Amino acid sequence: MTQLISLLTSAIVFGTVILYGAVGEIVTEKSGNLNLGxxxxxxxxxxxxxxxxxxxEMHAAEPIGIVGLLLSFAAALAASMLxxxxxxxxxxxxxxxxxxxxxxxTIFGAGLANLFGxxxxxxxxxxxxxxxxxxxxxxxxxVPALAGLGRVGQLFFSFGFMAYLAxxxxxxxxxxxxxxxxxxxxRAVGEDxxxxxxxxxxxxxxxxxATCVGAGISGxxxxxxxxxYIKGTWSTDGTIEALGWLAVALVIFATWRPARAIWSAxxxxxxxxxxxxxxxxxxxxxxLFKMLPYVVTILVLxxxxxxxxxxxxxxxxxxxxxxxxxx
Amino acid sequence: MAEEFAVRMVxxxxxxxxxxxxxxxxxxxxxxxxxxxxxxxxxxxxxxxNMLSGIYFPDSGRIYVNGKEVVIAxxxxxxxxxxxxxxxxxxxxxxxxxxxxxxxxxxxxxVVDRKAVAAxxxxxxxxxxxxxxxxxxxxxxxxxxxxxxxxxxxxxxGADILILDEPTAVLTPQETEKLFAVMRNMRDDGKSxxxxxxxxxxxxxxSDRVTILRKGEYIGDMDTAKADARSLxxxxxxxxxxLNIRRDTPADPERRLEIRNLTVKDAEGVTRLDxxxxxxxxxxxxxxxxxSGCGQKELLESIAGLQNTVSGSSVKYRPTxxxxxxxxxxxxxxxxxxxxxxxxxxxxxxxxxxxxVANMTLVDNMMLKEYRAGKSPLVERKHPHDMARxxxxxxxxxxxxxxxxxxxxxxxxxxxxxxxxxxAMEPTVLMSAYAVRGLDINTSYTIxxxxxxxxxxxxAVIYVGEDLDVLLQLCDRIAxxxxxxxxxxxxxxxxxxEEVGYLMTSLRKKGxxxx
Numbered sequence: 057m058t059q060l061i062s063l064l065t066s067a068i069v070f071g072t073v074i075l076y077g078a079v080g081e082i083v084t085e086k087s088g089n090l091n092l093g094x095x096x097x098x099x100x101x102x103x104x105x106x107x108x109x110x111x112x113e114m115h116a117a118e119p120i121g122i123v124g125l126l127l128s129f130a131a132a133l134a135a136s137m138l139x140x141x142x143x144x145x146x147x148x149x150x151x152x153x154x155x156x157x158x159x160x161x162t163i164f165g166a167g168l169a170n171l172f173g174x175x176x177x178x179x180x181x182x183x184x185x186x187x188x189x190x191x192x193x194x195x196x197x198x199v200p201a202l203a204g205l206g207r208v209g210q211l212f213f214s215f216g217f218m219a220y221l222a223x224x225x226x227x228x229x230x231x232x233x234x235x236x237x238x239x240x241x242x243r244a245v246g247e248d249x250x251x252x253x254x255x256x257x258x259x260x261x262x263x264x265x266a267t268c269v270g271a272g273i274s275g276x277x278x279x280x281x282x283x284x285y286i287k288g289t290w291s292t293d294g295t296i297e298a299l300g301w302l303a304v305a306l307v308i309f310a311t312w313r314p315a316r317a318i319w320s321a322x323x324x325x326x327x328x329x330x331x332x333x334x335x336x337x338x339x340x341x342x343x344l345f346k347m348l349p350y351v352v353t354i355l356v357l358x359x360x361x362x363x364x365x366x367x368x369x370x371x372x373x374x375x376x377x378x379x380x381x382x383x
Numbered sequence: 384m385a386e387e388f389a390v391r392m393v394x395x396x397x398x399x400x401x402x403x404x405x406x407x408x409x410x411x412x413x414x415x416x417x418x419x420x421x422x423x424x425x426x427x428x429x430x431x432x433n434m435l436s437g438i439y440f441p442d443s444g445r446i447y448v449n450g451k452e453v454v455i456a457x458x459x460x461x462x463x464x465x466x467x468x469x470x471x472x473x474x475x476x477x478x479x480x481x482x483x484x485x486x487x488x489x490x491x492x493x494v495v496d497r498k499a500v501a502a503x504x505x506x507x508x509x510x511x512x513x514x515x516x517x518x519x520x521x522x523x524x525x526x527x528x529x530x531x532x533x534x535x536x537x538x539x540x541g542a543d544i545l546i547l548d549e550p551t552a553v554l555t556p557q558e559t560e561k562l563f564a565v566m567r568n569m570r571d572d573g574k575s576x577x578x579x580x581x582x583x584x585x586x587x588x589x590s591d592r593v594t595i596l597r598k599g600e601y602i603g604d605m606d607t608a609k610a611d612a613r614s615l616x617x618x619x620x621x622x623x624x625x626l627n628i629r630r631d632t633p634a635d636p637e638r639r640l641e642i643r644n645l646t647v648k649d650a651e652g653v654t655r656l657d658x659x660x661x662x663x664x665x666x667x668x669x670x671x672x673x674x675s676g677c678g679q680k681e682l683l684e685s686i687a688g689l690q691n692t693v694s695g696s697s698v699k700y701r702p703t704x705x706x707x708x709x710x711x712x713x714x715x716x717x718x719x720x721x722x723x724x725x726x727x728x729x730x731x732x733x734x735x736x737x738x739x740v741a742n743m744t745l746v747d748n749m750m751l752k753e754y755r756a757g758k759s760p761l762v763e764r765k766h767p768h769d770m771a772r773x774x775x776x777x778x779x780x781x782x783x784x785x786x787x788x789x790x791x792x793x794x795x796x797x798x799x800x801x802x803x804x805x806x807a808m809e810p811t812v813l814m815s816a817y818a819v820r821g822l823d824i825n826t827s828y829t830i831x832x833x834x835x836x837x838x839x840x841x842x843a844v845i846y847v848g849e850d851l852d853v854l855l856q857l858c859d860r861i862a863x864x865x866x867x868x869x870x871x872x873x874x875x876x877x878x879x880x881e882e883v884g885y886l887m888t889s890l891r892k893k894g895x896x897x898x
Contacts, residue, residue, distance in 0.1 A: 236493055236494055236495070237486070240479070241488055243479070244479065247476045247477065247478060248474075248477075251475060252488060253438075253457075253458060254436070254438065254470070255536075256459035256462050257487065366477065366520070369478075
């Protein structure tokens, strides 16, 4: 039982990272933009948050956790939205190929983040590993009274605020897409921009907004990873990129529904960490276990294709740029 | 005094690449009238209306709405001026409901009030006699339902000026009558309506006035009451069109295809083609008549090697007449048929799906048929290049260049490219399905001329058509299909329209099959 609780809690922490990535990407893809730069954007969000917290903690005589938190949160949001803006400008205004632009953004984000991450490690001196302990602690703070409620407390109340924020963002995105007027317009833009345009929707503005906001949400995944998952450090081992691709897979697994992405993300977490709780696995079979999230994504793709449900398809104009006078 | 004109468009010019789609066009729409915008395909009707509805922006010219000069830079601007357009290709989002499509893009509260939308839709429906289910998804709708939704959508947005782009092209006669009734209701309610069409009988039936365009130029307008089919045709095509299609007597026809017991069942097991047996002769045009979906497509695709047939079906190809060697075409695919030396040309109904690749240039589309030719591992580009150039010149294809993707060409020019390519392979059998559908009169005649040339060359031509007048004047023999069965084969020179029409709709009893 303790093992199961432990698996579930690590699955939730893991799932939260990719949930941010996936919800941001769903919002982006609903506008018809296939942003494969999610891993890069998560990198940008992560490094910006760490850097902001690092400089604050370095210069403040007595760093206060909540201030570091706000600064790093704002920095992560701004950096990842900037990443989204680059992508938006290239694909919407210049009509560059979306796949190429997205992949390039991933390479760019990873490179930039690791460059600065390495520099920060050097700046930190000493052990050659930075740590923004004060800020990270603020991110990981929880209500001890609630978390102390035995197993229930451990399973539901032992996480930092961003785990709950992720659920709120996913539910909010779901409500926005399905209930609000702007969400209706956004879905139409992703399905059929010419129709949305003819109906008076400003296609360019919606695409820009969705791509930037989506990137902002995705970037929070990187921030959560840096501040909570690896506890306010920076590592250049490429985990963020792997998680970023998993977030893209999660979008497909959740069939473009943010609410469904919540439990799917945790399921991915369980599948990913399962090897830790099965005894007697060799190194090779551990790697096989880590493949499970991708395998189930492929199975979902097959199932969705077989069912041919119109509701579970990607936005119809996903990956295409829109130009009004094209004939 | 109230302004008399709802819309005036003055000196409107619009070019795409080097092609002038509209050249100093003039148009006026009076309040509370139905105006027909008449012209052949590619005469610039839709382009002109797209500028009124904000899809395109004119290169030059002025637009007045209710007497005031306006700039319409986007569909949003058009709606603000009370202009709504129903496009030929519906602008509806498939996965959204009727109500969501209607509400799309409108200003209002952050959350859509579905009940209020439904109530207002119902009110519009009651007023003009439509019926729309607000909660139905568009992908579950029939074509006619989608069109109704489009019209309701424009009215919901408060349009006083409605533009309908070839609304009847997708409707049955009964649905057309219903649409016309609704249009009259709207006019009597004070709406001003422009209907784009190239069907003369509809112009005469529905409109108060008619404006005629030809090759992107304004030709004139007149009251429908003073017009007749003859005068309108003259204005539309610029010269009198004689309906005389040339038809030579076939010069010693010999049997080229023997179709025996051809039966096709579809994926659901429904019989689409039922035990067809007939011969096709070299040097003649065999017409195939029938209501759409009666097995025409299956017939052609079986011969071309694109259909699975029921065993026992046979199509024998005899390159040297009835006594020569025979090649069985059933059970082969287009590639093996071509490798056997059978030069089979096919102009399918779906030109940009089956016939040509929309995103590829004219040259590349030429190459599709011969990329395997030659021994070099590299494709030979010179020949397709010359071929494209020749087709553009001889068939007068209007295109900026031969390196333009074919999707940018108008429907008639696409068809010229396709037919040109198929003929260039010097076929022995040429099959065409609805070769003139959607084409203007002049292009249609070009196609007839090309088919006749092939006939004189001794090609066996199969012409699947829908216009009975054309079938009766072009074809030597006419095979009439009815519900997948071969109902009769008639002599094209003696058959009458009534006879063919009757045979298309009612099966003859066994043993009656003549000719």
